[in-house]
Amino acid sequence: MRSVSEVRLTPVICPFCGFGCKLYVRSIDGVPAGIEFYDKGGVNEGKLCPKGVAAVDFLRHPERLRKPLRRVGERGEGRFKEISWSEAIKEVATRLKEIKKVFGAESVGFLSSARCTNEENYLMQKLARLYGSGNIDHCARLCHSATVAGLIKCLGAGAQSSPFTDILKTRVILVWGYNPAETHPLLMRYVLKAKDLGAKLIVVDPRRTRTARFADIHLQIRPGTDIALANAMMNVIISNDLYDRDFIVRRTEGFEELKKLVMKYTPKYAEEVTGVTAALIDEAARTFASAGRGVIMWAMGLTQHTVGTYNVVALADLALLCGYVGREGCGVYPMRGQNNVQGACDMGALVEFLPGYRPAAAEEKRKEVAKLWGVDELPEPGLTVVEMVNEAGSGRIKAMYIMGENPVVSDPNTSHVIKALNNLEFLVVQDIFLTETAAYADIVLPAAAYAEKEGSLTSSERRVQWSFKAAEPPGEARPDWVILSSVARELGLKGFNYSSPEDILREINAVVPQYRGITPERLKSSPEGVFWPCPSEGHPGTMRLYEERFLTCNGKAKLVGVEHREPAEKPDREYPLILTTVRVVGQYHTLTMTGRSLSLVRRWPEPYVEVNPEDARRYGVSDGDEVYVVTRRGRYKCKVKVTSSIREGVVAIPWHWGANILTIDALDPTCKIPEYKVCACRIERVGGG
Numbered sequence: 001m002r003s004v005s006e007v008r009l010t011p012v013i014c015p016f017c018g019f020g021c022k023l024y025v026r027s028i029d030g031v032p033a034g035i036e037f038y039d040k041g042g043v044n045e046g047k048l049c050p051k052g053v054a055a056v057d058f059l060r061h062p063e064r065l066r067k068p069l070r071r072v073g074e075r076g077e078g079r080f081k082e083i084s085w086s087e088a089i090k091e092v093a094t095r096l097k098e099i100k101k102v103f104g105a106e107s108v109g110f111l112s113s114a115r116c117t118n119e120e121n122y123l124m125q126k127l128a129r130l131y132g133s134g135n136i137d138h139c140a141r142l143c144h145s146a147t148v149a150g151l152i153k154c155l156g157a158g159a160q161s162s163p164f165t166d167i168l169k170t171r172v173i174l175v176w177g178y179n180p181a182e183t184h185p186l187l188m189r190y191v192l193k194a195k196d197l198g199a200k201l202i203v204v205d206p207r208r209t210r211t212a213r214f215a216d217i218h219l220q221i222r223p224g225t226d227i228a229l230a231n232a233m234m235n236v237i238i239s240n241d242l243y244d245r246d247f248i249v250r251r252t253e254g255f256e257e258l259k260k261l262v263m264k265y266t267p268k269y270a271e272e273v274t275g276v277t278a279a280l281i282d283e284a285a286r287t288f289a290s291a292g293r294g295v296i297m298w299a300m301g302l303t304q305h306t307v308g309t310y311n312v313v314a315l316a317d318l319a320l321l322c323g324y325v326g327r328e329g330c331g332v333y334p335m336r337g338q339n340n341v342q343g344a345c346d347m348g349a350l351v352e353f354l355p356g357y358r359p360a361a362a363e364e365k366r367k368e369v370a371k372l373w374g375v376d377e378l379p380e381p382g383l384t385v386v387e388m389v390n391e392a393g394s395g396r397i398k399a400m401y402i403m404g405e406n407p408v409v410s411d412p413n414t415s416h417v418i419k420a421l422n423n424l425e426f427l428v429v430q431d432i433f434l435t436e437t438a439a440y441a442d443i444v445l446p447a448a449a450y451a452e453k454e455g456s457l458t459s460s461e462r463r464v465q466w467s468f469k470a471a472e473p474p475g476e477a478r479p480d481w482v483i484l485s486s487v488a489r490e491l492g493l494k495g496f497n498y499s500s501p502e503d504i505l506r507e508i509n510a511v512v513p514q515y516r517g518i519t520p521e522r523l524k525s526s527p528e529g530v531f532w533p534c535p536s537e538g539h540p541g542t543m544r545l546y547e548e549r550f551l552t553c554n555g556k557a558k559l560v561g562v563e564h565r566e567p568a569e570k571p572d573r574e575y576p577l578i579l580t581t582v583r584v585v586g587q588y589h590t591l592t593m594t595g596r597s598l599s600l601v602r603r604w605p606e607p608y609v610e611v612n613p614e615d616a617r618r619y620g621v622s623d624g625d626e627v628y629v630v631t632r633r634g635r636y637k638c639k640v641k642v643t644s645s646i647r648e649g650v651v652a653i654p655w656h657w658g659a660n661i662l663t664i665d666a667l668d669p670t671c672k673i674p675e676y677k678v679c680a681c682r683i684e685r686v687g688g689g
């Protein structure tokens with residue numbers, strides 16, 4: 001007689017964006033079979049965007065990595081031989097020990113992963129630092145490093161200040177350089193609900209995006225001029241006495257200096273710089289400041305600039321000026337990108353921070369963590385993502401260990417990245433697929449994917465949630481925490497004898513003060529998760545920050561005036577257009593996962609470049625033409641999409657399909673974020689002209 005199949009629904013956290021949707025993976029006899037909507041509450045109220053709905057497609061894809069691999073061909077060629085786990089772990093540890101002996105531990109770079117759990121990120125940074133290298137970083141560097149640096153300056157901490165539910169209680173929503181309709185569709189539901197309840201929506205974006213189409217006011221800014229616009233809005237607010245005087249006096253310092261600076265930025269002057277009319281700037285400023293309760297949300301259109309940190313400072317100033325922080329229906333929302341980028345930062349997978357945002361440059365903080373880990377000292381801060389790649393090129397970095405990142409496609413200036421990886425003595429890549437980056441590896445380690453392991457993840461609103469295991473990994477693939485523990489033990493490092501993710505989370509409870517009360521037992525039995533900071537097990541978790549004091553030394557927020565500065569590369573005769581890079585709702589980053597979903601690929605099949613009708617006429621291209629987009633770094637072939645929704649003089653490419661061959665690797669000197677959102681380009685018709 002045939003036995004009855006076992007059908008199970010397992011609650012997991014979506015493996016894509018940082019909104020933190022909960023969903024069920026339906027499995028039949030331990031094999032993932034589909035996605036079901038989660039029915040026990042949660043931030044997404046059971047709903048999902050197209051990527052969430054397709055989240056099992058890649059799990060059983062035939063190209064999943066199933067065995068550890070050793071490279072046999074040239075780098076980049078992609079020829080590998082299967083080896084055993086014991087051989088693989090031994091080889092990784094032996095090579096890393098040799099390199100440390102000859103060149104020192106600081107010649108090795110480690111990249112952690114915002115797609116992995118808190119436990120796995122905690123282990124990766126612990127491994128790097130106990131090995132002796134301060135070169136530990138991850139994709140937050142390419143994403144919200146500007147936010148962390150900017151907000152710490154002004155408010156004392158870098159995280160989203162308030163829960164998503166506060167959006168429903170607000171009167172005005174300022175969305176800046178952010179397109180949630182494509183990038184956080186479930187957050188867009190909150191924005192639209194708030195609009196239904198009477199809130200006004202103001203959008204700042206060079207494109208009339210799907211988000212901007214719902215705006216009451218759309219400021220169609222020239223890319224790279226955000227500070228001038230924010231300063232002019234503050235100019236209007238101060239000149240017309242629309243700011244929150246009581247809040248400024250009680251809770252901030254630096255107002256007089258800020259006032260002096262923004263007085264130069266009249267709406268008329270800002271119109272010349274930003275391309276937004278003075279009248280519209282005036283209207284936006286008045287609408288924002290007079291609402292009484294407001295939120296500001298931003299993402300990559302604001303941060304990915306050589307002035308990214310200052311851009312964030314300008315928005316923090318704007319929020320503070322109106323008293324829109326630390327109250328119901330108010331807040332700053334730097335919308336986190338990857339599903340666990342907030343957690344990876346909290347765990348200290350960043351050059352400048354040890355676990356719990358202890359500054360890694362401070363000797364007493366390093367000593368404090370060293371003591372918790374049973375060693376005498378920890379290394380000083382080292383190199384960031386793009387710096388590691390640069391130094392691989394120069395020969396100072398000899399080896400890299402990359403977990404769950406795909407820099408060949410995601411870092412700026414691809415040719416430069418490939419040259420650098422080719423120069424390494426040793427490269428380990430730990431991923432779920434043989435990525436473009438893995439093709440350059442000496443050893444490839446096959447990892448279990450999200451639903452094949454358990455652990456905690458932290459969403460953009462600081463909500464920590466447990467993701468359960470729904471299925472077995474394919475072949476011999478193993479969870480990242482298991483792989484990292486094995487490598488660390490083989491390296492001879494102490495303190496890596498974990499038997500479960502729960503074990504690791506208990507250590508995190510002891511080391512990361514913000515997570516002290518977020519124990520595995522509590523998390524696994526709270527369908528809604530727990531918000532950090534949560535200082536003890538009895539503590540309910542903190543949904544709103546800064547209600548009483550800011551996290552600065554004296555508890556007051558700092559208003560800091562910042563000047564407009566030009567991007568690193570400006571259009572000229574040879575390269576007359578501004579190129580910006582963007583995202584589409586149905587594809588995710590470097591396509592390793594969404595690119596393997598038939599349903600998503602059919603609907604979002606290929607790249608294109610958005611061109612304004614005036615520019616199309618000027619450069620002789622029509623809708624559907626094949627063109628090369630050319631910059632000083634490379635050329636990229638795609639189809640033209642003529643649309644009046646983009647500003648004249650600007651073109652935009654969704655970068656998922658490899659557009660980083662074009663982008664510039666200029667960095668913000670403060671936080672080292674690359675300027676993905678502005679460089680100079682021209683378009684050429686394929687076949688001449």
Ligand SMILES: Nc1nc2c(c(=O)[nH]1)N[C@H]1C(S)=C(S)[C@@H](COP(=O)(O)OP(=O)(O)OC[C@H]3O[C@@H](n4cnc5c(=O)[nH]c(N)nc54)[C@H](O)[C@@H]3O)O[C@H]1N2
Nearest residue numbers: 177178179183223224299300301337338582583585588589
């Ligand atoms: N579908 C999908 N969703 C995702 C992702 C994905 O790859 N696919 N990635 C996730 C991640 S990691 C992140 S970080 C977020 C990013 O989310 P977003 O920041 O919303 O994504 P982008 O499309 O990169 O950029 C947002 C907007 O910035 C605008 N922009 C460009 N230059 C400028 C400028 O100079 N000033 C201003 N004000 N705006 C400008 C662009 O026109 C674009 O509409 O999305 C997350 N969600």
Ligand SMILES: Nc1nc2c(c(=O)[nH]1)N[C@H]1C(S)=C(S)[C@@H](COP(=O)(O)OP(=O)(O)OC[C@H]3O[C@@H](n4cnc5c(=O)[nH]c(N)nc54)[C@H](O)[C@@H]3O)O[C@H]1N2
Nearest residue numbers: 115139143404405406410430431447581589590592655676
């Ligand atoms: N031009 C341009 N470039 C950009 C941006 C832009 O706006 N414009 N945005 C930047 C931003 S904001 C970001 S966040 C970065 C993202 O850059 P990356 O993080 O490099 O991009 P992903 O494709 O998300 O890479 C994640 C990798 O993790 C793997 N993976 C998934 N789950 C697991 C797991 O459980 N374990 C392991 N070991 N691996 C796993 C995936 O297969 C994939 O290879 O890109 C940046 N690049």
Ligand code: SF4
Nearest residue numbers: 014016017021049052
């Ligand atoms: S909005 Fe984000 S978290 Fe929710 S289903 Fe879509 S990708 Fe997943």
Ligand SMILES: [Mo]
Nearest residue numbers: 142143337338
């Ligand atoms: Mo990101």
